[in-house]
Amino acid sequence: MRSSYKLIFERSREGRRAYDMPELDVPCACGTIPEGMRAVSRLDLPELGEVDLVRHYTNLSRRNFGVDNGFYPLGSCTMKYNPKINEELAAMFNSVHPRLDADMAQGCLRLMKDTEDMLCEICGMDAFTLQPAAGAHGELAGLMHIRAYHEHRGDTARTTIIVPDAAHGTNPASAVMAGFKVKEIKSAPDGGVDLDALRAAVGSDTAGLMLTNPSTLGLFERNIKKIAEIVHNAGGLLYYDGANLNAIMGIVRPGDMGFDVMHINLHKTFSTPHGGGGPGSGPVGVKSHLMPFMPVPVLKEDEDGMIVPDYDRPESIGKVKSLYGNFGVIVKAYCYIRSLGGRGLKEASENAVLNANYIMHRLRGAYGIPHDRTCMHECVVTPGELVDYGVHTSDIAKALIDRGYHPPTIYFPLIVHEAMMIEPTETESRETLDEFVDAMLDIAKVAKTDPGAIHAAPVTTPVGRPDEVAAARKPIVKYW
Amino acid sequence: MIPNDRKYTRDHEWVKIEGSIAKLGITAHAAEALGDIVFVELPAVDKDVAIGDGYCVVESVKAVSNVYSSVSGKVVEVNEALDANPEKLNEDAYGQFIAAVEFTEVADNLMDAEAYEAFLAEQE
Numbered sequence: 001m002r003s004s005y006k007l008i009f010e011r012s013r014e015g016r017r018a019y020d021m022p023e024l025d026v027p028c029a030c031g032t033i034p035e036g037m038r039a040v041s042r043l044d045l046p047e048l049g050e051v052d053l054v055r056h057y058t059n060l061s062r063r064n065f066g067v068d069n070g071f072y073p074l075g076s077c078t079m080k081y082n083p084k085i086n087e088e089l090a091a092m093f094n095s096v097h098p099r100l101d102a103d104m105a106q107g108c109l110r111l112m113k114d115t116e117d118m119l120c121e122i123c124g125m126d127a128f129t130l131q132p133a134a135g136a137h138g139e140l141a142g143l144m145h146i147r148a149y150h151e152h153r154g155d156t157a158r159t160t161i162i163v164p165d166a167a168h169g170t171n172p173a174s175a176v177m178a179g180f181k182v183k184e185i186k187s188a189p190d191g192g193v194d195l196d197a198l199r200a201a202v203g204s205d206t207a208g209l210m211l212t213n214p215s216t217l218g219l220f221e222r223n224i225k226k227i228a229e230i231v232h233n234a235g236g237l238l239y240y241d242g243a244n245l246n247a248i249m250g251i252v253r254p255g256d257m258g259f260d261v262m263h264i265n266l267h268k269t270f271s272t273p274h275g276g277g278g279p280g281s282g283p284v285g286v287k288s289h290l291m292p293f294m295p296v297p298v299l300k301e302d303e304d305g306m307i308v309p310d311y312d313r314p315e316s317i318g319k320v321k322s323l324y325g326n327f328g329v330i331v332k333a334y335c336y337i338r339s340l341g342g343r344g345l346k347e348a349s350e351n352a353v354l355n356a357n358y359i360m361h362r363l364r365g366a367y368g369i370p371h372d373r374t375c376m377h378e379c380v381v382t383p384g385e386l387v388d389y390g391v392h393t394s395d396i397a398k399a400l401i402d403r404g405y406h407p408p409t410i411y412f413p414l415i416v417h418e419a420m421m422i423e424p425t426e427t428e429s430r431e432t433l434d435e436f437v438d439a440m441l442d443i444a445k446v447a448k449t450d451p452g453a454i455h456a457a458p459v460t461t462p463v464g465r466p467d468e469v470a471a472a473r474k475p476i477v478k479y480w
Numbered sequence: 481m482i483p484n485d486r487k488y489t490r491d492h493e494w495v496k497i498e499g500s501i502a503k504l505g506i507t508a509h510a511a512e513a514l515g516d517i518v519f520v521e522l523p524a525v526d527k528d529v530a531i532g533d534g535y536c537v538v539e540s541v542k543a544v545s546n547v548y549s550s551v552s553g554k555v556v557e558v559n560e561a562l563d564a565n566p567e568k569l570n571e572d573a574y575g576q577f578i579a580a581v582e583f584t585e586v587a588d589n590l591m592d593a594e595a596y597e598a599f600l601a602e603q604e
Contacts, residue, residue, distance in 0.1 A: 169544065184546075411542040417513070468541045472518035473566065 005462045008056050009479050012046035018053050044480065063462065065406055071432050073359075075378045075409035075421025076168070076216060078246045078268035080352075083339075086271070086332040093331055098323040102309055109307035112324065113299045115334045116283075122337075122345065123245075123262060124255025125285030129294050131325040135243065138263030138282025139174035139210075141295060144317045145261050145286055146208045146237050147178055148293040152315060158207040158235065164193050166217060166413050168243060171210045180207055187415055191217040191371045193227055202234035212241040213257065214248070214376035216413040218356065218421070228258025237261065237290075245269045246425070247353055247377035250346025254285075261286045270333035281329040295320045351426035352377040355433055359422055362437040366444040370416050378423035380416055383447075391447040391454050393418045398465065399446075399457040403439040482507070482597050483574050487550070487590035490599065494574065495550045495590065502551040502586065503577040506538065509600055511573040514540040520562040520569065523579055527555045531587045536578050538569070550590060553583035 048056070066072070072079040096108055116128040132138040143161065150158040161175035162183045172182040185201050188194040192215070202209075209231045213221040221227065231238050240254040240262035246269045254262050266272045266281040274280070286294060296316045297309030309324075340348060353376050360369060360379035368384030383393055397407035397420070409421040424433060447454050458464060482488075486496035486503075492510035496503045511517065519539040529535045534546030535555070557580040562568060568576045591599060 414543050414545070469516040469518060472516075472539075472541055 005059070007479065008046045008048065008053075011048055011052055011056065014047060016047045016049050016052075018048060018050040070404055070406060071424075071428060071436055072406040073408045073422045073424050073436065074406060075218075075380070075423040076243060076412070077274065077409065078243075078265070078377075078423060078425055079274065079406075080246070080268075080271055080425035081427040082271050082273045082332075083336065085339075086335040089335050090328045090331040093328065098327065103306065106307060108327065109299060109309070111334055112327075112330060113301065113307050115330055115337070116299065118334075118337050119264060119283055119285060122249055122253070123242075123264070123285050124253030125262065126255075126288040127291050127294060127298075128283050128285045129298070129320075129325075130281065130283045130330050131295050131319075131321040132263065132282040132284055133321055133326055134280035135263060135265040135268075135282040136170045136174055137320070138265075138284050139170055139239075139241065140177050141282075141317070141320045142239055142261045142263050142284045142286075143174055143178035143180065143208075143210075144320075145284070145290045145293045146239065147180070148315065148317050149237065149290055150207055152293070155235070157204055160205045161207055161239075162198070162201050162209045162231075162236075164211065164215075165415055166191070166215050167210060167212060168216060168241065171212075171241060175210065187215075187217075190373075191215060191219045192221050192223055195223060195226060195230070198227060198230050202230060202236060204235065206231065206234050206236035208237040208239050208260075210239040210241060211259075212243055213254075214244045214378075216244075216421070217371055217380050217416070218244075218247075218375040218378040218423075219371060219373070220247075220376055224257045232258065243268065244377060247349055249349040250342060251349060255287065259287075261290055266329050266333040271336045272329045272332040279326040279329060281326045281333070283325075293317050297324075348426045349377070352424070355424040355426060355428060356422070358430070358433055359424055359437055362434075363440060366441050367420075370419075377425070378421055380413065380419050380421050382416065382418045382420065386444060386447045387418065389447050389451045391451050393420055395447075395454045395457065396420065396440075396443055399443045399454050400439060401458040402460045403442070405436060405439060482593040484593035487586075487592060488596035488599075489548065489550050489587070489590060491548055493547060493550060495586070496577070497583075497586070500582055501556065502553070502581045502583040504535070504547075504549060504551070504579050504581060505577045506547055506569065506573055507596075508573040511570050514538060514545060515542045516540055517566045517569045520566045520578065522558040522560070522562065523555050525555055525558060529553065529555060529581060531585060538566075547578060549581070550587040551581050551583040552585040553581040555579050556582045 067079050067081055096105060102109060112130055119128045132141045159181055160183050161180040162185055163171045164187055165184050166187050175182050183201050185197040186194055213224055215221055228238055237260040238258055240259035242262050242264040245264060262285045263282045267274045292315040294316060296311045296313055296319055298313060300308050300310045302308050356375050356377050356379045360375055363381055368382035370380060370382060383391060383396060393410045397410050400407045411419055412421060413419055486494045488494050492507045494505050494507055517538055517540045521537040523535045529549040530552045533549045535549045536547040538545050538547055559577050
């Protein structure tokens with residue numbers, strides 16, 4: 001089978017064709033392209049017969065790994081199952097053109113308005129925009145609200161966003177993109193925000209604090225009320241990174257914790273496909289004092305019950321996306337929320353937390369647990385004593401591939417040495433969790449008796465261990 | 481061996497004072513923890529830095545990290561060899577400075593080699 005893993009360029013033979021075009025039997029309109037714009041050399045594309053072409057792409061597709069062919073506990077990414085019925089339902093909207101007049105697209109606009117209202121209820125916010133096309137886009141849009149809020153009050157000295165060192169890398173990046181300076185604060189030994197460090201960091205330059213709760217360590221921030229008080233008393237706003245919302249639906253709401261603005265990843269918590277499987281969506285929710293700054297159009301319901309896109313908002317940060325956002329994704333999230341309902345969403349969060357704790361409990365002893373307390377929807381473990389046998393996090397990840405699993409997120413969060421961040425999500429059965437844990441325990445056992453076998457992994461993949469260092473230092477990004 | 485001709489930060493950076501110039505780098509512990517370093521984003525010459533500023537970004541196969549300045553002043557020289565050969569930081573962290581700063585102020589919470597060694601032991 002290995003021979004079928006040749007590159008398409010290596011399979012090319014001059015003159016081969018997947019199909020033949022008939023001879024040109026009409027006059028040629030040659031010469032319509034100006035001389036200087038014509039290609040001077042032949043386009044160097046691979047030439048293959050149809051059967052070779054089909055095999056090439058079919059074989060590539062079989063090497064793909066997704067939630068549909070295996071357990072995918074990629075921490076912080078919430079790789080939950082994407083119900084197929086939601087794809088069918090979203091496809092029913094394919095014939096609606098986004099430039100239809102609002103009065104002819106009332107069904108779609110109503111669906112969007114209802115989604116906004118449901119997200120408000122789930123998160124305890126006053127309004128949502130569905131426009132941002134991804135989580136980081138949501139972060140940028142949310143931070144622009146913070147900026148507009150301070151500027152509108154004439155307080156131009158608030159130029160700094162505080163970010164804990166446990167945060168996703170997108171947080172400081174988005175803050176810089178939005179024109180802020182970033183101040184990083186260290187986490188306390190228990191993994192939470194260090195309140196003294198926060199008190200020392202806030203001041204008249206504080207625009208806001210970005211926080212993920214539960215944090216990237218999979219731990220609930222118990223001091224959230226205190227944190228909100230410190231930031232608000234200093235005149236800053238609180239931004240909620242919704243990456244880990246899957247742990248708390250129906251249990252606690254960002255709005256009630258004191259957050260002023262937040263984003264959600266529909267492609268995490270609300271079961272729509274991730275990146276490669278379709279566009280993302282990062283709706284932004286705000287409290288009432290930030291509503292004037294929301295991006296246009298804002299969906300408004302008039303007295304006749306019609307949904308109208310409102311562009312007349314002079315303090316708006318402007319448009320952040322063409323049209324209305326990634327509508328197909330919104331439809332799928334709407335279907336998900338409606339089919340689970342309030343109780344179902346709460347149960348999803350409860351099971352996500354239960355599954356993560358079950359895994360952590362079963363791995364205790366064989367692996368290190370840096371913050372050993374009840375976790376939320378994900379747990380962070382380390383190789384523990386396996387490093388004494390020369391087996392590190394990346395080795396364990398590679399060995400998991402041979403056992404049929406997508407590895408967890410590794411070497412993140414950065415504040416845990418040799419971190420493995422495991423997020424099972426609620427959609428996995430106990431049997432799947434047990435099989436995964438058994439594989440992890442087997443790896444730990446083999447690591448002690450035959451570490452060479454773990455260092456050799458993966459042996460079941462077309463490529464074993466690519467030279468990551470050479471690839472990063474001397475990248476070759478094209479074939480020719 | 482941790483050289484005792486310079487001072488250290490809790491973020492595993494070193495600073496070596498030579499007259500009016502402070503040379504800044506990262507410690508061997510930092511280089512080892514980062515893993516194979518694949519890219520060093522050097523600061524621009526003439527850039528003003530303040531104590532605590534992230535003046536350089538170091539990227540390894542595992543992570544991207546800020547390197548913080550323990551002095552305030554103006555960058556007068558950068559170690560351009562790191563542009564083409566970032567692995568030099570892994571090979572000889574104490575022999576490779578990242579930037580040289582004409583300084584006006586030095587952080588007051590730096591450790592000497594002995595204190596840094598104790599700090600490392602405590603971190604273990």
